[in-house]
Amino acid sequence: MARTRTPGRGxxxxxxxxxxxxLAPYLALFVAFVAFPAVYGLWISLHDWDYMMSSQxxxxxxxxxxxxxxxxxxFRDFWNGMGNTLLFTxxxxxxxxxxPLLLALLLQQKFPGRTFFRAMFFAPYVLGVAVIGxxxxxxxxxxxxxxxxxLGTDISWTTSQPWAWVSLVGVTVWWTLGFNAVxxxxxxxxxxxxxYEAAALDGAGWWASFVHVTLPGLRPVMIFVVVxxxxxxxxxxxxxxxxxxxxxxxxxxxxxxxITDLGLSRYQMGAAAAQSYLLALFLAVVSIANxxxxxxxxxxxxxxxxxxxxxxxxxADGHTPGSSDPQVPATPASLGTVx
Amino acid sequence: xxxxxRNPLLWVVLTLLSVVFVGPIAAMLLTSLKxxxxxxxxxxxxxxxxxxxxxxxxxxxxxxxxxLRWFLNSMLAATAHALLVVLTASLAGYALARMDFPGKxxxxxxxxxxxxxxxxxxxxxNFLTLDRLGWLDTLAAIVVPGAAGAFGVFFMxxxxxxxxxxxxxxxxxxxxxxxxxxFRIMLPxxxxxxxxxxxxxxxxxxxxxxxxxxxxxxxxxxxxxIGLSKLQxxxxxxxxxxxxGAVIASLPVLxxxxxxxxYVIDGVATSGVKG
Numbered sequence: 001m002a003r004t005r006t007p008g009r010g011x012x013x014x015x016x017x018x019x020x021x022x023l024a025p026y027l028a029l030f031v032a033f034v035a036f037p038a039v040y041g042l043w044i045s046l047h048d049w050d051y052m053m054s055s056q057x058x059x060x061x062x063x064x065x066x067x068x069x070x071x072x073x074x075f076r077d078f079w080n081g082m083g084n085t086l087l088f089t090x091x092x093x094x095x096x097x098x099x100p101l102l103l104a105l106l107l108q109q110k111f112p113g114r115t116f117f118r119a120m121f122f123a124p125y126v127l128g129v130a131v132i133g134x135x136x137x138x139x140x141x142x143x144x145x146x147x148x149x150x151l152g153t154d155i156s157w158t159t160s161q162p163w164a165w166v167s168l169v170g171v172t173v174w175w176t177l178g179f180n181a182v183x184x185x186x187x188x189x190x191x192x193x194x195x196y197e198a199a200a201l202d203g204a205g206w207w208a209s210f211v212h213v214t215l216p217g218l219r220p221v222m223i224f225v226v227v228x229x230x231x232x233x234x235x236x237x238x239x240x241x242x243x244x245x246x247x248x249x250x251x252x253x254x255x256x257x258x259i260t261d262l263g264l265s266r267y268q269m270g271a272a273a274a275q276s277y278l279l280a281l282f283l284a285v286v287s288i289a290n291x292x293x294x295x296x297x298x299x300x301x302x303x304x305x306x307x308x309x310x311x312x313x314x315x316a317d318g319h320t321p322g323s324s325d326p327q328v329p330a331t332p333a334s335l336g337t338v339x
Numbered sequence: 340x341x342x343x344x345r346n347p348l349l350w351v352v353l354t355l356l357s358v359v360f361v362g363p364i365a366a367m368l369l370t371s372l373k374x375x376x377x378x379x380x381x382x383x384x385x386x387x388x389x390x391x392x393x394x395x396x397x398x399x400x401x402x403x404x405x406x407l408r409w410f411l412n413s414m415l416a417a418t419a420h421a422l423l424v425v426l427t428a429s430l431a432g433y434a435l436a437r438m439d440f441p442g443k444x445x446x447x448x449x450x451x452x453x454x455x456x457x458x459x460x461x462x463x464x465n466f467l468t469l470d471r472l473g474w475l476d477t478l479a480a481i482v483v484p485g486a487a488g489a490f491g492v493f494f495m496x497x498x499x500x501x502x503x504x505x506x507x508x509x510x511x512x513x514x515x516x517x518x519x520x521x522f523r524i525m526l527p528x529x530x531x532x533x534x535x536x537x538x539x540x541x542x543x544x545x546x547x548x549x550x551x552x553x554x555x556x557x558x559x560x561x562x563x564x565i566g567l568s569k570l571q572x573x574x575x576x577x578x579x580x581x582x583x584g585a586v587i588a589s590l591p592v593l594x595x596x597x598x599x600x601x602y603v604i605d606g607v608a609t610s611g612v613k614g
Contacts, residue, residue, distance in 0.1 A: 018517050019440040026431035026492060033487035034453050037464030044463055051467055106353065119600045120357040123364065126596045126603065128546025130564030131585045134571055135367045138578045144379045146366055174360065179607060186608035231457060238548045242568060256459055256549070263463050264553040273463045280460050287455060 041273050049270035063274035078275055080250060081258035089233040092169045096229050100180035108188045122178035133242025136171045164244045164252050171239055180225050187221030223294045227287050234283055255279050371582035378579050394583035408559055409566035413545055416481040416562060421540040423486045425533055432495025433521055454489045469554060480554040481562060491536055498532035535606035538599050542592055563588045
């Protein structure tokens with residue numbers, strides 16, 4: 001295979017500037033709306049910033065210290081929002097991992113119509129939060145909602161606790177379960193059949209092969225799903241905004257609702273920016289912890305496999321995990337490094 | 340591949356689940372065709388006893404709620420956004436996949452790492468940027484900032500990595516420059532990836548809620564999701580009208596989904612596995 005790399009210079013690949021010309025349109029957007037605001041936001045958070053005013057008073061870290069001071073005006077709302085967001089995340093994430101995985105295991109089997117069923121389960125996800133919010137606001141209506149009519153209950157799903165949380169978690173699971181299931185399904189498809197055959201030869205039953213083949217094989221995909229599901233749950237906004245309006249008595253007001261209300265409705269942007277960075281810091285810690293917890297074992301296992309391979313005088317397939325062939329698309333194993 | 344399942348229980352379970360997943364969507368559609376009194380009776384059935392298009396008439400003739408205008412705004416914004424993403428992401432993804440230049444790995448690393456940065460930290464600073472650009476309350480506010488997301492670049496780079504090098508080699512022999520090669524040879528060969536990215540970007544923009552909620556103000560400028568949330572306030576006691584609004588917002592994406600379902604699902608699957 002002659003896969004010679006032509007350097008940017010010389011030849012007819014164009015000038016050394018060519019790659020930058022290709023990148024320029026995207027980079028302009030990236031700098032303006034991602035890189036610059038990431039820093040600018042920090043700057044804003046150090047001020048008493050109201051964009052309606054002509055000058056912004058510098059406060060130093062006061063917007064941050066206010067968040068830790070129970071006597072400040074922002075304290076109660078912020079931590080109420082953080083607590084609610086934490087509650088929602090802790091309750092919804094397990095459902096959004098276990099149920100999609102079970103569904104993926106069902107759909108992984110070969111049977112006529114599996115594409116059709118996959119499409120059915122994914123359907124809610126293509127609808128926007130505005131649509132599903134309004135739809136469920138009606139279905140969950142305490143007086144004439146279909147949910148009460150079908151269950152034969154008389155529950156105020158959106159205006160009393162714990163039912164408001166049950167509703168929000170339920171709607172979110174219904175809405176996004178198909179998304180995670182599709183990712184799990186792709187991950188299941190990438191587990192080599194030989195691993196299952198080897199397990200079967202060893203006399204492993206369904207449960208044993210699930211625990212010893214499926215789960216370890218899914219680990220990289222699982223890391224990805226855990227991280228994005230936690231991030232998505234912590235970002236919850238529209239469901240609460242539309243279905244419970246943050247109620248009853250602010251008990252379902254999420255952190256993002258608190259931040260946007262403060263920063264974009266009341267224009268106290270400095271304080272709101274500080275809150276958004278503190279929340280982002282929490283999420284970064286959680287994400288890194290997730291990667292670290294799940295990646296550690298992965299690396300250990302890879303090292304073990306490598307050692308075993310070396311003992312066998314391996315590398316027979318010519319594809320060691322370390323090979324840096326640029327033609328090979330990132331596989332699940334490289335997830336940890338690509339991120 | 341597993342053996343073909345012969346267990347009828349599997350079908351029963353999957354069919355029941357399908358009802359759970361699609362039933363609410365059907366209920367939304369059916370409710371929009373009911374008279375208000377029927378939808379809001381103590382014991383509403385699923386099927387309308389009497390079919391009426393009154394809810395749609397109310398919506399399309401309401402002066403306060405220009406639903407048709409919202410629909411057009413959303414259509415324009417989502418289309419422009421999707422085209423912008425596909426163009427900028429394929430150019431950048433191609434350079435990152437197939438060209439060598441100093442700083443490439445660092446640049447790719449920085450861009451990709453932002454996929455895990457929560458979007459809400461950009462709300463305040465980007466609002467101020469739009470204010471300075473004079474873009475608040477315009478469609479540009481909906482079209483442009485979201486196109487800076489890293490997913491498209493990542494997605495297109497992965498696809499271009501999978502194409503054989505021979506494409507460029509034969510183009511070079513024919514004397515084609517890098518831009519001719521890209522637009523005449525690489526892009527046409529990337530059609531499946533381009534369609535997937537186009538559809539995913541369209542869906543994301545059509546459904547976007549939090550950003551347009553805060554950067555659009557005038558009734559005539561709103562996108563459909565934001566207009567709908569306003570409807571909820573205006574027709575609190577008329578569910579068929581609100582459901583009709585939700586149906587109007589769902590139809591384009593559901594139709595798109597029916598026709599390009601495979602692209603959507605494959606795109607999502609790829610994001611995880613190759614992520």
